[in-house]
Amino acid sequence: MTLNPADPAFAARLSVLLPQGVLRAPEPRYLEEPRGRYQGQAGILALPRTVEQVSILVREANGARVPVVPYGGGTGLVGGQVMPEGPAPMVLSLERMPAIRAVYPQENVIIAEAGAILADIQAAAQDAGRLFPLSLAAEGSARIGGNLSTNAGGVNVLRYGNARDLCLGLEAVLPSGEIWHGLSRLRKDNTGYDLKNLLIGAEGTLGVITAASLKLSPVPAGAGTAVFSVRDPEAAIALLALARDRTGESVSAFELIHRQGLEFLAEALPQVRQPFAEAPEWSVLIELGLPRGLDPADTLTGLFAAAQDAGLSADGVIAQSDAQRQMLWSVREHIPVANKAIGAVSSHDVSVPVSEIPAFIEQGRKAVAALGDFRINCFGHLGDGNLHYNVFPPRGRTRDAYKAVRDAVQETVHGLVHAFGGSFSAEHGVGRMKTGDLERYGDPVRLAAMSAVKNALDPNGIMNPGAVLKLN
Numbered sequence: 001m002t003l004n005p006a007d008p009a010f011a012a013r014l015s016v017l018l019p020q021g022v023l024r025a026p027e028p029r030y031l032e033e034p035r036g037r038y039q040g041q042a043g044i045l046a047l048p049r050t051v052e053q054v055s056i057l058v059r060e061a062n063g064a065r066v067p068v069v070p071y072g073g074g075t076g077l078v079g080g081q082v083m084p085e086g087p088a089p090m091v092l093s094l095e096r097m098p099a100i101r102a103v104y105p106q107e108n109v110i111i112a113e114a115g116a117i118l119a120d121i122q123a124a125a126q127d128a129g130r131l132f133p134l135s136l137a138a139e140g141s142a143r144i145g146g147n148l149s150t151n152a153g154g155v156n157v158l159r160y161g162n163a164r165d166l167c168l169g170l171e172a173v174l175p176s177g178e179i180w181h182g183l184s185r186l187r188k189d190n191t192g193y194d195l196k197n198l199l200i201g202a203e204g205t206l207g208v209i210t211a212a213s214l215k216l217s218p219v220p221a222g223a224g225t226a227v228f229s230v231r232d233p234e235a236a237i238a239l240l241a242l243a244r245d246r247t248g249e250s251v252s253a254f255e256l257i258h259r260q261g262l263e264f265l266a267e268a269l270p271q272v273r274q275p276f277a278e279a280p281e282w283s284v285l286i287e288l289g290l291p292r293g294l295d296p297a298d299t300l301t302g303l304f305a306a307a308q309d310a311g312l313s314a315d316g317v318i319a320q321s322d323a324q325r326q327m328l329w330s331v332r333e334h335i336p337v338a339n340k341a342i343g344a345v346s347s348h349d350v351s352v353p354v355s356e357i358p359a360f361i362e363q364g365r366k367a368v369a370a371l372g373d374f375r376i377n378c379f380g381h382l383g384d385g386n387l388h389y390n391v392f393p394p395r396g397r398t399r400d401a402y403k404a405v406r407d408a409v410q411e412t413v414h415g416l417v418h419a420f421g422g423s424f425s426a427e428h429g430v431g432r433m434k435t436g437d438l439e440r441y442g443d444p445v446r447l448a449a450m451s452a453v454k455n456a457l458d459p460n461g462i463m464n465p466g467a468v469l470k471l472n
């Protein structure tokens, strides 16, 4: 399909149909992405305020065969929000649609426009005495339209599910420009194909999400946080089972941390206070959200004693105050920042079945060692089987010296993940970075069905070309 650039003639035609100020030239920040791997091109930047304006923008782009790249907070890590090749696109940012349209505390539902920043939705839920549990380090910038389009995960998936699990309905503009009014508040609605779940995780390739109805939860009465050393990843899995046996569904986060991450933290961010005088090889950060009547520190103390008795843990720090809870979380949250400062040769956001994690880590270590002298920082959401598996140069070397082996490292890690029945992208999506992996590891029947859906909904191929599915 031949596409045309969002050039001045197209902009002039559009400006007749829209109020002043909706269109302008994109500033550089709309053309960059957090890891600096892709540089987008400058077409037009569209900043609609209403779903009707989004509809006009997409309808006209479809008529003129101009590519459209939806843009949320720009925090995506796989290059989905920037288009480096092909005709310069219309970047369609939802930032002027940030409204919380309604909150229904009794139904545990909130309706937010796609441009609402995730942290603002959390705050609106809190104001209503409720919890919106989606939480990730980029929540101060990422917008809910982007979160849904990438089916974001984060630290609370274990208890509350990912973005998909938290969405009840959508309002969206399809590639034709038609508006789908699907802001359902229903928890039961068995009436045919699920368009909502097609658009979630589609990374802007099937339409533009303009608003969403989202599930809220009761706020747990007490929150407890602890870091326990664990003998090895197998002991971490056993500890998770123990914690669930003792506290039911109260475990909201269970994060595996490797000594390498703590060493990077000490090296790159020495001001971040660490819980242990001497970093253990493996540790876990546990977060409990408890009902009334259960004291968080007592519950964690009981869990630690049981873990010690079972030979799973030898050392632990249990937060006794909110400040200490924040201190423990700050360690986990700064590990990616330290990783960035050190500079990975190759970063992987993978998942494998939880019980396969120990074998995967062991085989991964051997396979990567066979490629060279690397340091591995493997950490992440253990309870979801989701590991951030990042490979770094040896001390004193920089990643630039390892460009030639980057692809080999990636292929080795993703190949192993595939062999373990895992996914090469647990959280971040496919974007432009992982289209090759999708072609390589994706089930051919599923890929054909995906192409058929794309062609049916977007026959002119205007929506985020080159993301998720490779251009032919």
Ligand SMILES: Cc1cc2nc3c(=O)[nH]c(=O)nc-3n(C[C@H](O)[C@H](O)[C@H](O)COP(=O)(O)OP(=O)(O)OC[C@H]3O[C@@H](n4cnc5c(N)ncnc54)[C@H](O)[C@@H]3O)c2cc1C
Pocket: 034, 069, 070, 071, 072, 073, 074, 075, 076, 077, 079, 080, 081, 094, 114, 135, 136, 137, 138, 141, 142, 143, 144, 145, 146, 147, 148, 149, 150, 151, 152, 153, 154, 155, 203, 204, 205, 207, 208, 209, 210, 336, 427, 428, 431, 464, 467
């Ligand atoms: C420090 C940091 C930590 C992170 N931690 C996590 C984590 O723990 N878990 C996790 O899952 N991700 C994480 N991410 C990745 C990122 O924050 C998520 O992918 C997030 O959901 C992207 O939201 P966004 O609004 O920034 O989307 P953008 O980056 O703007 O866009 C992402 C994709 O969605 C499309 N899109 C955006 N808005 C819409 C819309 N309204 N309609 C249709 N398509 C749209 C874009 O075209 C693009 O393909 C992290 C990123 C950073 C920088």
